[in-house]
Amino acid sequence: MKRRILLLFGMLSVFLFLTGCSEIKQPINAQSTGFWNEYIVYPLSWLIKEVAHLLGGSFGLSIIVVTVLIRLVLLPLMIKQTKSSKAMQALQPEMKALKEKYSSKDQKTQQKLQQETMALFSKHGVNPMAGCFPLIVQMPILIGFYHAISRTREIAQDSFLWFDLGTKDPLYILPIIAGITTFIQQKMMMAGQEQNPQMAMMVWMMPIMICFFAFNFPAALSLYWVVGNIFMILQTYFIKGPDLRAQATGNVGGAKK
Template sequence: MLFLSGCTEVNKPITSESEGFWNEYIVYPLSLLITKTAEFLGGNFGLGIIAVTILIRLFILPLMIKQTRSSKAMQALQPEMQKLREKYSSKDQKTQQKLQQETMALFQKHGVNPLAGCFPLIIQMPILIGFYHAISRTEEIAQHSFLWFDLGVADPFYILPLIAGATTFIQQKMMMAGTENQNPQMAMMLWIMPIMIIVFAINFPAALSLYWVVGNLFMIVQTYFIKGPDLKKAAATENAGGAKK
């Protein structure tokens, strides 16, 4: 709540005089970093956003790796957890307590912490939201252009929104490789999120769309290197299933 309280100020320009913990220690330093990076790159705020986006993603990369490994560990235990749920299917209190005990014993046996995947997310979300605020609330950005678009207004040709949607789909597809059939809700989000991103990007300044595109491309490369063997296995499974049909 302390970090996200600054979300109510999304339409207020960020300056050195902006008050509050969120503005002073999260948003303004990131805004200053974008501005100084753009100045270093010859006053090109488009390149500044790209460079700082990559820098931020590299900074939180260890957290993302930890989160991905935790997710893979939990996924590997799903068959055994399903057996426990079937074994203790009764809804009475004693049976459910026994299920919890057996589940925790399973986690301890394999050295898995079910909360380990949450902590990296809690740490990185304020950074990413703060960066989003820094881009949208830094007035200098809106006064510049990059490639074919003005950073302060929506892409008139809808190219960035479409790329943002496509890269979101690819990135999510890679992250959920091999799990779509296990979780229908996640499979649904595979289509809903890209559509939402396209709608937002059509209406938001192009600077934010540029941030989404660069961030997604980074995540695609990152996911490829972290989950490479899993992606090849999932692709082989899909091909085998298609061949049988």
């Protein structure tokens, strides 16, 4: 879990670096050179424009459709992440027993705890880093969206609902929704692992970070994140639905007692 937190901070640092680079001022087009421009930014810009053309020129609707398309492409990866989270949840009692068995904080005991924990993961075919890989995949897409929106004049100058796509949401509604939906999605993904303080911290840390960035970046990026979160919430519900309902029933029963 510590690795996941460090990885998250690392990716956010890269995000800040890339969004602050001078290239953000340069329009993106078919003549733009460089791996980043040719294989990530321009294809996203082209796809958003083509879908908008099919939808009567609405770039807002286009971003929603493109977001869903991207999520569908990433669906097998996200299902794997959800199943990994579910498997980690099932191992919590055994992991807790190991921590109690090797409760001493000396180096030798902690090394033994790590070995036993990794053996437990191996036995059940669980990869503790599997939950990080979707974050790694999504970050270039998120940065690519930022560049595609900011460097494509037609997108940046268009408006949708109450906001302009290329500027911050003037009412701050989208950033708040982005934070709330991120919290719901994280809460559902980590259901049953709340007793782990690091997991509990992650549930709150991600929404706060997303909300902070959403307050400062173009509204189109917040729109992408909100639609993606809603997709993830529905996906998680259908995959983990029985477990979530069982946990909710158990919590209600415990509260009544």
